[in-house]
Amino acid sequence: MTHKVVPVKNYVFIFLILIALTITTVLVSKIELGEYNFIVAMTIAVIKGTLVVLFFMHVKGASAMTKLFVGAGFFWLAILLVFVLSDYNSRGWLPGPKWW
Amino acid sequence: MLADIDATLAAHPPQLKHHFDDSEQQLESSTLGMWVFLLTEIMFFGGMFGGYTVYRNMYPDAFASTSHFMNVTLGGFNTGVLICSSLTMALAVRAAQLGNKKTLIWFLIFTLILGCVFLVVKYFEYHEKWVDHHIPGPGFRYEETQYFRQAQILFFLYFAMTGMHAMHMIVGAGLLTTLIVMAARNKFSALWYTPVEMIGLYWHFVDIVWIFLFPLLYLIGHTK
Numbered sequence: 001m002t003h004k005v006v007p008v009k010n011y012v013f014i015f016l017i018l019i020a021l022t023i024t025t026v027l028v029s030k031i032e033l034g035e036y037n038f039i040v041a042m043t044i045a046v047i048k049g050t051l052v053v054l055f056f057m058h059v060k061g062a063s064a065m066t067k068l069f070v071g072a073g074f075f076w077l078a079i080l081l082v083f084v085l086s087d088y089n090s091r092g093w094l095p096g097p098k099w100w
Numbered sequence: 101m102l103a104d105i106d107a108t109l110a111a112h113p114p115q116l117k118h119h120f121d122d123s124e125q126q127l128e129s130s131t132l133g134m135w136v137f138l139l140t141e142i143m144f145f146g147g148m149f150g151g152y153t154v155y156r157n158m159y160p161d162a163f164a165s166t167s168h169f170m171n172v173t174l175g176g177f178n179t180g181v182l183i184c185s186s187l188t189m190a191l192a193v194r195a196a197q198l199g200n201k202k203t204l205i206w207f208l209i210f211t212l213i214l215g216c217v218f219l220v221v222k223y224f225e226y227h228e229k230w231v232d233h234h235i236p237g238p239g240f241r242y243e244e245t246q247y248f249r250q251a252q253i254l255f256f257l258y259f260a261m262t263g264m265h266a267m268h269m270i271v272g273a274g275l276l277t278t279l280i281v282m283a284a285r286n287k288f289s290a291l292w293y294t295p296v297e298m299i300g301l302y303w304h305f306v307d308i309v310w311i312f313l314f315p316l317l318y319l320i321g322h323t324k
Contacts, residue, residue: 005197015187022179022314026172029319041315049308056190056304066131073139077146084150088157 004061014055021048115292127294134298138305145309148261152316155253162250164321166258169234169243171225175318178221179310185214186307193300196283199290205283208296211303212276215269222266226259235259258317265313268306275299 025044029037054060059070113123120126156163192207233241236252236259244251279296282288288296 005194008191008194011187011190011194015183018183018186019180022176022183025315025319026176029315038320041319045312045315048311052186052304052308052311056186056307057301062131063128065128066135069132069135069139073135073142076139077142080143080146080150081153084154085157088154 006055006058010055014051018048018051113291115289123291127297130294130298131301134301138301141305145261145264148257148264149312149316152257152261155250155257156320159247159250159253162247163254165244165247166251166254167318167321169229169232170258170318171228172318174221174225175314178218179314181214181218181221182307182310185211185218186304188214189300189303193293193297196288196293196296197290199288199293201283201286201288204288204296205280208276208280208283212273212280215273215276219266219269219273222262229255229259261313261317265306265309268309272299272303272306275302 021044025041028040028044031037033040053070059067062070116123116126120129188207188210192204192211195203195207229235233239234255236256240248240252240255242248242251276299279299282295
């Protein structure tokens with residue numbers, strides 16, 4: 001019944017990447033990149049999260065059904081953020097009715 | 101006669117519940133169920149991340165100004181601690197897969213210790229906020245007075261999000277303790293270690309939440 005046993009060195013490798021990315025994100029936050037500071041920080045966070053999900057949580061070797069569920073979860077989170085932001089950011093684009 | 105018993109045991113090992121076809125299906129059901137729970141957790145934290153996104157869009161300068169009062173050293177240290185604990189948790193699951201009881205217990209204990217280190221550091225951070233009057237409410241004071249009201253929103257989100265995260269860490273520490281006791285009582289074997297794997301998933305999830313909280317709360321405006 002066991003999931004496939006992964007060699008220790010694979011885990012340690014992912015761990016080292018995660019630590020390296022953490023140091024990178026702190027260092028980059030000290031450089032002035034304007035809007036790109038946020039984009040870089042979030043890109044690094046997404047990469048780190050993806051590594052943890054795929055390798056520590058074993059989604060990489062999981063069944064298609066589990067992958068579908070995981071994907072659906074993050075897709076719904078994206079819907080939440082995108083729709084909330086499109087609402088707030090587009091307010092005032094159109095003139096409201098007089099009685100507003 | 102004895103061969104018959106062996107055959108029955110092989111087809112139906114003791115850890116297999118009767119309503120499953122085989123052990124693989126049983127593990128698959130547990131994994132799927134755990135992920136469904138984690139999806140509700142994603143939605144739960146997602147609401148708070150959504151609130152953060154909206155207010156940060158509204159008051160970007162006020163939010164950026166708060167970064168000077170966040171302790172990046174402690175926050176970064178805690179990020180490292182959590183990543184280490186994720187590694188030891190992954191290795192604990194691996195030890196369980198191999199049926200290696202001693203290694204399993206040791207890695208669970210390491211994970212528990214790292215989780216406690218995280219919480220202790222968090223306590224010192226909260227204490228710092230308390231001393232600096234950075235807790236939203238009547239006692240709130242803010243050095244950049246033009247952002248007095250808006251900065252409170254960020255500090256409220258900070259306490260709500262890191263507080264909920266710390267609550268999850270405390271629950272995780274309780275679950276780890278349970279696992280250690282179960283492992284010591286020989287409840288797990290290479291054939292059945294499902295609780296170790298499921299609580300491992302939970303622990304990694306809590307780690308992922310922090311991976312996003314750290315840049316969003318600590319690293320917003322360091323260039324300014």
